[in-house]
Amino acid sequence: MELGLLAALNEERSQRRAVLVVTELASGAQRLIREADIDAEDEADALRAALLSGRSRVQPGEAGERFVAVHVPAPKFVVVGAVHISQALAPMAIAAGFDVTIVDPRTAFATAERFAGLRLIAEWPDEALPAIGLDRWTAFAALTHDPKIDDDAIAAALNAGCFYVGALGSRKTHAKRLERLAECGVNERDTARIHAPIGLDIGAQSPAEIAVAVLAEAIAALRGGQHAR
Amino acid sequence: MPKPTHDPKGDILAIAERWAGEGRDVALATVIETWGSAPRPVGSHLVIDAEGAFMGSVSGGCVEGAVVTEAVDVIAGGDPKVLEFGVADETAWEVGLSCGGRIRVYVEKLTRG
Structure with a gap:
């Protein structure tokens, strides 16, 4: 060489x-x-x-x-929302080889007790995400259900070219989200990349099952599996 | 500023570049194929200098000695080599893989322009 x-x-x-x-x-x-x-x-x-x-x-x-x-770089998984699904998702994603960070400005959710041993940042996404460095080798999931926290972070993830961008919420919730993102100037080609409702359709019910569906969807996007889009 | 994901201190390709930058003659060995229960995955590296100093791992210790010897030859001769190790080899009982696996290792010299 x-x-x-x-x-x-x-x-x-x-x-x-x-x-x-x-x-x-x-x-x-x-x-x-x-x-x-x-x-x-x-x-x-x-x-x-x-x-x-x-x-x-x-x-x-x-x-x-x-x-x-x-x-190829080690993939990152950035989760916005220190919620119940994230508690299940984070250790699973680590086991699958992702470098995981959880972001949530709500200090009642973002507690070390709920996320022991995990990288947790209790800041607003616009403060935390630049330091984490979203990129093409990052999977991103917005799980707070709160547009004030999720929307800008989703826009940032799309802008950074994250290979997977998922957002929690029903079709109806997502339709409203798309309207808000359009108003903020995020173009349709980008918003079409958002996986919502989030996760592969495996009939997931519990937070842990939803975490499996989200992780599987992210892996499909990473590896070009048949469920990737 | 994105953080490097590999640890530069323990990263074999970074070490290879650094050693060469220090003026040392360096070879790089890479596991290119494995069969059976090989101890280190494809893509694992060993970096070797002309004195036989090395860092990294291609087999968890089973065949490193033989790879280093070959690498010193590659540094002297310049041409790359493909080495194969496994229990089926004549030499297996000396430098084989006790796990029963088989590996191919590509050994190449780092050349300057």
């Missing part, structure tokens, strides 16, 4: 951007491919599949075997 390629790879990783390094095993020829450039590649589908899976692998190529090294 050329030192210049290694330096570029480490720079991309430190900036939380996904990259592939393709090595032809026979010749040692090597290329760094940024996520945004995959579509221009000859074997874009195989490379895209490798990136979505997050797993490095040996693939057959035109010049024999090649090793596709997949470098």
Whole structure:
């Protein structure tokens, strides 16, 4: 590997951007491919599949075997709302490999006792989210049911290109939310990305079951599963 | 300012860049395939210098010694190598994987322009 390629790879990783390094095993020829450039590649589908899976692998190529090294950032999960669902969701998301942060300005909800051992920020989202750093490798869920807290945070998550944006609330609640977001200037292409009602439709009833549905929906979005959209 | 998600102190690719930046001759070993119960996943790295100093892990200790020896050769010769370790190998009883797994390791030198 050329030192210049290694330096570029480490720079991309430190900036939380996904990259592939393709090595032809026979010749040692090597290329760094940024996520945004995959579509221009000859074997874009195989490379895209490798990136979505997050797993490095040996693939057959035109010049024999090649090793596709997949470098994707550790996914974050940012939950707005220190509510009952979040208490179940946070440990599950950690187990699934997410770096989890819960944000809620309501100090009655955001207590260390309710969220022992978890990263909890008792601030308004507009104060807390910039430091957390929402990005393309972040899943976001708004769970407070309070538009004053949820709406701006949802807009920020859409603006940051979070790979998953979910919002708690019925279809009726969500319709009103869409009206408010439109009034705030969030365009329809972005708001169409919001998963609401939140979670895969598995008939979830309890907070823990809803947490499973939300986490499954986020994983589908991350991995390009059949429930992703 | 986004925080780096990898720990620069323990990150093998960051260490490889730093060692090379210090003027050391460096090789990088990467697990590229595993079969059975291999101890370290695909993508695991070992960084090695010409003196045989190394950091990281490709097998949890079973074959590191052999990889380091090969890596020192790769640093001297320059051409990359694909190594394979497993219980089916002739050498398995010396440097095999006692878990019964099999791994392929790509060893390459870090080159300057």
